[in-house]
Amino acid sequence: MEKHIMGENGISYTLEEDGLYYPDLYLPEGTEYPIGKYGILRKSYLKEHRKGLYLELILAGKLNEHLHQVDEECNQMMDRLVEQMKEKQGVTEKLKMQNQMEWVGKMNNIRACAEEMILKEIVCE
Template sequence: MTDKIKETEVLRKHIIGENGISYTLGEDGLYYPDLRLPEGTHYEIGRYGRMRAEYLKEHHRALYLELLLSGEFNEYLHQTDEECYQMMERLVEQMKASEGVTEELKATDQMAWLGAMNSIRNRAEEIIINELIYS
């Protein structure tokens, strides 16, 4: 009789629930669902993509989890990163043209050219961060 009781008390390592999801017995005696994230694409994520990921994690948790669970998070961050770098190039070129920062200035007065370029890059990056990262 005691063998029968011991047999029913032993928990199986893997079970399938009524909902069709498989569960695995944890070390703490509880069953945990065997959930796996879908396979997604893997891209290297740059600075702007990482900034966007942190922003979503802290301020838009629902979108963060939706992208993560759908397997689209890495691709989304890569796309955001690419958009930011492309916009940065366009803005820098437009600002250089409108402010008269040319190769001629670079050849004649390197310090003035460097100061102007640093200012242009900083302003362009501020625009990108406000419009694409923190929106």
């Protein structure tokens, strides 16, 4: 049996040790982007709940780019929401200096609320 063959569909295949031919598929160059927390969460969500979209992105070679965009969008939204909530709740540097434990508690609450909103609106859409 030949080590490499060309299929009728124009895709080349390579014979592996298990005796099966596997397609030689490669991602286009320049598609490797760093992915953070929200990108990883989005990937898990797509795998479990949106398998069709997940496979479509993989086959188009756009999964990594999509995850990177989602991660960037989530991080920007997180920064915006935290600042808006801090302003509405009166969480200032003055409070931080006067009562550090209260400031930490409020900031933790703000971050948790902002993250919950991001997960519902972007990651799990």
